[in-house]
Amino acid sequence: MGIRRKYRILVVDDEAVNLKLIAEILKEEYELAFAKSGEEALSLLPNQPDLILLDIMMPEMDGYAVARRIKDDYHYQNIPIIFATAMNEPVDEIRGLNLGAVDYLTKPLNSQILRLRVNNQIRLLQAQRALADQNQALEKQVSARTKELQESQIEMVKRMGLLAEYRDPETGNHVERMSRFAAVLARQIRLTPERCELIRLAAPMHDIGKVGISDKILTKPGKLDAEEWRIMQSHALVGASILAGGHSQLLTTAHLIAAQHHERWDGKGYPNGLKELEISVEGRVTALADVFDALSCKRPYKAPWPLDQVLKLIDEEKGKHFDPMMVDAFLEALPEILEIQKDFPN
Known part of the structure; x- marks a missing residue:
């Protein structure tokens, strides 16, 4: 040399x-x-x-x-x-x-x-x-490969989240709006930027369990009967089962959201009847984001609610369906949430 x-x-x-x-x-x-x-x-x-x-x-x-x-x-x-x-x-x-x-x-x-x-x-x-x-040079290669894998995983999560939505064409941009609402709420309660982004990326998987629900129930243009409602509720457990066992932060977050986005602050939700802080912050954030979007938009069984009626219900459900802190954060962030609605119309 x-x-x-x-x-x-x-x-x-x-x-x-x-x-x-x-x-x-x-x-x-x-x-x-x-x-x-x-x-x-x-x-x-x-x-x-x-x-x-x-x-x-x-x-x-x-x-x-x-x-x-x-x-x-x-x-x-x-x-x-x-x-x-x-x-x-x-x-x-x-x-x-x-x-x-x-x-x-x-x-x-x-x-x-x-x-x-x-x-x-x-x-x-x-x-x-x-x-x-x-x-x-090796670190750059590893970093590039890691980024590629992360992007592939994110793309997979998005596409899996869309599976349920394609079963129900009336929901349109629901997953996009709901996930962004959830990220706004997470940021409003001062979660770390990394955790907010995980919630945004994982939230589209919240209804993945609907792949196990028949079209007859999903698209029924009216109120579900008791048996149909029991079957519909099973989508949370189905989704949790699909996402169970993941090792990445993204998949573990998606699992929490799928399992808990129908739990209620007062313990009267499903599938496990969790209450208050037994419900993860991811579950509490997405519960409110999901309900707000569901009420605001047209569904096979309902017309969209006017904003004032939606806000009235959310306020009435403070401390019942929803975490009181989450409701306060939602109302503070409402202008940003309404902008997201405009950007992603139903």
């Missing part, structure tokens, strides 16, 4: 003769910079040397102090340091290596040994940088 001339070495020594000697040994292979004091060496660090050759015995600030300053600065702490010094006692070398130096050479310097030791460190640096570049 050839040594590239672009690598820069900062040579620090208070003796001009030593600087000249090192320059003669290394000048053909490296770009060199020189400093005759510790303070001057520190001032040259922004030039980003690849390696520092550092004397120890210098006035005012010795090499140990310089090394300590470098290793304490996260901008420069990874620059390798080789001590080149007349201090040849083992205790001196141990102290230098403990400060983070990668090598320790004693004067008088042997030109071949100096060149080999420097070359070895530069080769190591080349290998480290090549590995870092490879890791970065």
Whole structure:
């Protein structure tokens, strides 16, 4: 592996003769910079040397102090340091290596040994940088693949959510509106942006269990009888079963929503009769979003309700069907919710 001339070495020594000697040994292979004091060496660090050759015995600030300053600065702490010094006692070398130096050479310097030791460190640096570049490239590939998988999963969830809606053409843009209503509510109660987005993406799956309900019941142009209503209610359990066992946050959120969007704050909902905080926040958010959209839009069994009647019912159901906090958040966010209605007409 050839040594590239672009690598820069900062040579620090208070003796001009030593600087000249090192320059003669290394000048053909490296770009060199020189400093005759510790303070001057520190001032040259922004030039980003690849390696520092550092004397120890210098006035005012010795090499140990310089090394300590470098290793304490996260901008420069990874620059390798080789001590080149007349201090040849083992205790001196141990102290230098403990400060983070990668090598320790004693004067008088042997030109071949100096060149080999420097070359070895530069080769190591080349290998480290090549590995870092490879890791970065792999991280980009993994990130791109992860994004692709996430997008595929989101697309799958959307399409599965539409399955139930295609069974009932009168619902039109219901899943789109309802999921956006739910995200607005989630944001209004100050859930994290990540959780709000999960709710928006998972909410279209709320009625996936309707794939198990017959068209005769789904599209009946009138009130369901008791048996038909029992069958219709089963869609929550069917949906929960379809989505059970998922490991991603998206699918676990979708499972919660499918299972709980018909639960009520007072415990009189279905399928499990959960009440108050037994119901997940995802279930409470989507319960209100779903009812608001269902009442506001035409269905096979009903005409759309006027807005004032919808709001009156929601207020009456505060603390009964709906979480009181959720109703307050809904009313505060009503202008944004009505804009979504306009953007996605039935």
